[in-house]
Amino acid sequence: MSGHETLSEASATCPAVFVAAPASGQGKTTVTAALARMLRRRSKVVRVFKTGPDYLDPRVLAQASGQPVDSLDLWMAGEAYCRRRLYEAARQADLILVEGAMGLFDGEPSSADLASLFGLPMVIVMDVKGMAQTAAALVAGLAGFRDDIRIAGLIANACGSARHRELIEAALPESVPLLAAVPRDPALALPERHLGLVQAEEIRDDLEARFEAGAEALEAEGLAEALLGMAPVAFTPAPTEAAVPPAWLAGRTIAVARDAAFSFIYQANLDLLERMGATLRSFSPLTDAHLPPCDALWLPGGYPELHAAGLAENVTMRDDILRAFAADLPILAECGGLLYCLESLTDTDEQTHAMLGLLPGHGAMRGRRGCQGMQTAGLPEGPVRGHAHHRSQASGTPEPIAHGQRQRHSAPGEAIYRARRLTATYLHLFFPDNPAAVARLFGAGAVEADSIKECQG
CATH class of the missing domain: 3.40.50.880 (Class I glutamine amidotransferase (GATase) domain)
Incomplete structure (x- = not known):
């Protein structure tokens, strides 16, 4: 075990956070990678998952966390598969991060459906460039849209100044605190091309610099203590936990x-x-x-x-x-x-x-x-x-x-x-x-x- 308790042989507990956003392009992967690197620098084991079908983001997140990254999707992979992967991660991690796809309510099933099914508190990442109090209004709307999810806080991405941060924080409802404000800095953003991010293998050294810069920014906000101090989530294995496919490809x-x-x-x-x-x-x-x-x-x-x-x-x-x-x-x-x-x-x-x-x-x-x-x-x-x-x-x-x-x-x-x-x-x-x-x-x-x-x- 790695810093968390096991409730019984049939369950394991671990702090877990679902990183979501109101839309694509808000900086979810940038923030998730920075969170993973921030805790990795503290010698914590961080297991990261990516919602939906994706190849590019998981390799970036694997480099940031130093751990393998799997995709979770309720339609493509199924509930049993997702449940098994989360349970296995909870048995050896200090923190689980799940990065959402698109907006948190987009798709069927959506990121919110996955978070609800496994009881994962959601942190909203929002690009706040060009707005202040309106960001708080959007977060309040997201938090109240469904009663089966819990929004644990906001990470304001691309925040322009200390005053910008103050305006957003003052307007937020008490139930949704401002967890961090990430500065508007091109050195933090991850490079993109058609179909998504540039492949991690092509820009490994550049990514390292961005991970470290992002980790420094979030560390200054006290986010490590906030995440590690969250109430653990209990994960149970799928009923087919013992099922192993036959060696149909043995010798091939x-x-x-x-x-x-x-x-x-x-x-x-x-x-x-x-x-x-x-x-x-x-x-x-x-x-x-x-x-x-x-x-x-x-x-x-x-x-x-x-x-x-x-x-x-x-x-x-x-x-x-x-x-x-x-x-x-x-x-x-x-x-x-x-x-x-x-x-x-x-x-x-x-x-x-x-x-x-x-x-x-x-x-x-x-x-x-x-x-x-x-x-x-x-x-x-x-x-x-x-x-x-x-x-x-x-x-x-x-x-x-x-x-x-x-x-x-x-x-x-x-x-x-x-x-x-x-x-x-x-x-x-x-x-x-x-x-x-x-x-x-x-x-x-x-x-x-x-x-x-x-x-x-």
């Missing part, structure tokens, strides 16, 4: 593309593959000359449009993947991986480069317009939930074998293509939703159909 090696071009990977997906017995070997389509020996291949999403020239120039890697395709190795290509499998890709500079050519079609960026949303991939191996988020389009592609089923809309979702044993789609799959289907997808033998939902997470 899966090569996973992981570099600056392919990096949109849920840690939960990697963990599940290993729990099912697979050996994972990372490789770089950008810089490695050859594919490692493997029985299956995973080409996840990422930013191939930023590295199309390098991918095109690596002809030895292309030839190896073509041989794997011809040998009928199972291949899963998601979003950026789909673009890599097409005949060509037009990059952000309007230059067109040859890609693998495993599928007919051409990929191209389409400005700021994009596609996103939760969907279920109706694969022949079984349904797997996931999501889409891209600003590219694929044209000239073959007839799909299926389309994703949208969470709350009847229109067809993303196309799902299959050629030989290649499965390619814009969808990013969340493997723990259906371990048996994923095992089949990567070439497992007989997998019991009735085991699909028994082994979640």
Whole structure:
């Protein structure tokens, strides 16, 4: 245990905070990362979670906290999965931070739904530039919108001055204190590009400076004592706590593309593959000359449009993947991986480069317009939930074998293509939703159909 009590063998307690906001772009990740770093500097174990489907924010938060960061989503992952992850974190953490997505009431289920289900007090992060007392009015409205959540306080982000802080604090209701005012300072904000934050691996040293600056700012506000002094939240394990998926992938090696071009990977997906017995070997389509020996291949999403020239120039890697395709190795290509499998890709500079050519079609960026949303991939191996988020389009592609089923809309979702044993789609799959289907997808033998939902997470 690490600074908290266990109520019984069936529960664990730990202070926990849900970091929410009235909208996207308020600075949630910046503040969450600073909070994690502030407590890490005190040698505290901080476990951070990110609400919703996200790859970029978790890696930033993992660097800030020094701990693995998982995604929590009630629709995509399910309550049992979320409950298990929180329980496991509570057993070894001094504090749990959960960063929300979009506005706290946006989406079905929303951040507020997750906080309510697990009894997590919410801290509102709000960019207060251009307002003072109105910020207090907005916070009061958020606090009173539902009676099943508790707003523990406000962190005023981008605060302009001491007087600005005073105006906001004086107008806040007594039930919602001002916990901190973060100064308006570009040195604290996290760099962004299309699809979200710049990848942590690309700017590691720069992020370190921003984490430290943010930690200093919040430390000066006395926020560490406030968070660690909060009443612990009791977490109980899911009823299926003991369930472990069978070793359906034992003896199989899966090569996973992981570099600056392919990096949109849920840690939960990697963990599940290993729990099912697979050996994972990372490789770089950008810089490695050859594919490692493997029985299956995973080409996840990422930013191939930023590295199309390098991918095109690596002809030895292309030839190896073509041989794997011809040998009928199972291949899963998601979003950026789909673009890599097409005949060509037009990059952000309007230059067109040859890609693998495993599928007919051409990929191209389409400005700021994009596609996103939760969907279920109706694969022949079984349904797997996931999501889409891209600003590219694929044209000239073959007839799909299926389309994703949208969470709350009847229109067809993303196309799902299959050629030989290649499965390619814009969808990013969340493997723990259906371990048996994923095992089949990567070439497992007989997998019991009735085991699909028994082994979640």
